[in-house]
Amino acid sequence: MQVELGRGAADGSVRAVRGGLVRGEAGDRPDVGVGAQGVARDLREERERAEGADLARERPGAPPMLTGMLLIDGGPAPADTVGMRTGGVPLVPDGFVWPVCAECGGNQQFLVHLPLDSCVVAVFFCQNDPGMCDDWDPASGANRAYVFDGLLAPAAVPADGETQLGAVTALHPHPDGEPAPATVLGRLAGDPDWIQNDETPACPACTEPMTFTAQLEEGADHATAANFGSGRAYVFRCHPCAEAAFLWQC
Template structure:
């Protein structure tokens, strides 16, 4: 149950693939993040979906408009979800997420330092887990729909290193995943 982008999500048995509230098509699975990777001692998965059936027409960038979905799954998330036959549901490629811990920097500084030290390109950075989000616009930390408290940041995702792995965050945007530690609710949004 590693953190990754793409592939088929691991879900509990009763899971139903999310559909966009606007176009009613099935959403595209983007990523699953092991909560322990972002918050040591935590268990479970954060799974993120976003509508790509009519890019730009459904409000998939907004945490509450219905064009995206995020779920926190527990230890019962062990089976590959049945993938709908219609709509745009999967990325073209699966990418395992490797981690590099760089102390003393915010995300953008750590990303720049990593690219200098490894001599690899910025698009090879898939994002960050834990820490603080590096907002491209204003802080849009969502409040939990259940308890009305600000959610905890879990992951910031970059679009990906090539067209096969890329999520569509408006061309150069970032996605942000959150969860409520108290209620188990989750949310996702993106900015460009």
Template sequence: MTTLLLHGGESAPTTPVSRAGGLPLVPAGFVWPLCVECEGAMQFIAHLDRGKDVVSVFMCQNDPGLCQEWEPSAGGNRAFVFPAEGLSPAALPAEGETLLGRTVVLAARPFGSVRYGEEEAWGPVDGRSVLGQLGGEPYWLQNEETPDCAGCAQPMGFVAQLDEVANFGGGYAYVFTCDPCREAAFLWQC
């Protein structure tokens, strides 16, 4: 089953729903991630609500293209799995490209057996309103790049594909988790 993520309108920056942009909702003690390459604060990209937990995605945009923000383990991006309970808005770093220009709700709409990338079969859905997919199978633009978990070395599970919510070089971003290890990974292709 494919579940499309549709443009659900703009929202407040701390709305606790799946969204692109705004402020991350984080547990106590959270430290905003820094890029390994430029040492600047990363940009918050998305809050993906999975019911029992949320996945928060960050990517360096201080010097786009210079910090390998497309690689899952090069240090230019980070993804986190947080329990859904007890989260509050993160403190915003004083410097860096840390926020997207707006906050957009990622409204989930089940869409049957049509695979992502088969836009002609979406029927009445306007392709410009589709901002990605939740679950299902990733639609790879290049080669398959499912990351292995840093904790257990097993392939991670696919969570979401994002399109047009941030600077992915005109391509797609992919979010993965290892639920047993509570690890997350993020990468993009163009």
């Protein structure tokens, strides 16, 4: 499977890559391409149906026009689905090298796939010896958050280390302030709900404060749960620099 981000048709239509074609989040797709605008449009339409309001059309390089949305448990999902999810296999560009922990040297665990306006944020953190590496710290080298665009395909998962969650769980946006029909697993945009003090990271490229992107809860059960020390995690992004950061608090 291949997913194309940032190169879709202007109207958000789906494009073929070597003979495959996708509409929305299809199941088994041996060889397909998805325009980033199409993925973003599907997510936007889901939010519009939930909110009953139109969202502004995004501009190239601009952050998505969002108010805070809950991310609720959407149930099991395919390991390589293009929608928002925790677990599974990361969709990555050609030449991607799986991140290793700067402290223990082990392969990091893939945590979450977040398709946004014209990119994907993918987060990894070290779970080889929980509690021994500073995987909560965005500057420790024990976690890594990426901003991907262009042509993406499922990564080859290393055989060594704790590299994957026990299950793949779809994350569905739902309006904040309305009763959630399923377990709340996080938040998209809006304001972070800090457990401790505000720890908004600075962009490693421009040093400006980064923009809150998503908040993640540990999970509904042992199979799906990430290890945030019984706390929650936060994802940030610098739109101009195409950088991302991850941390958790408990």
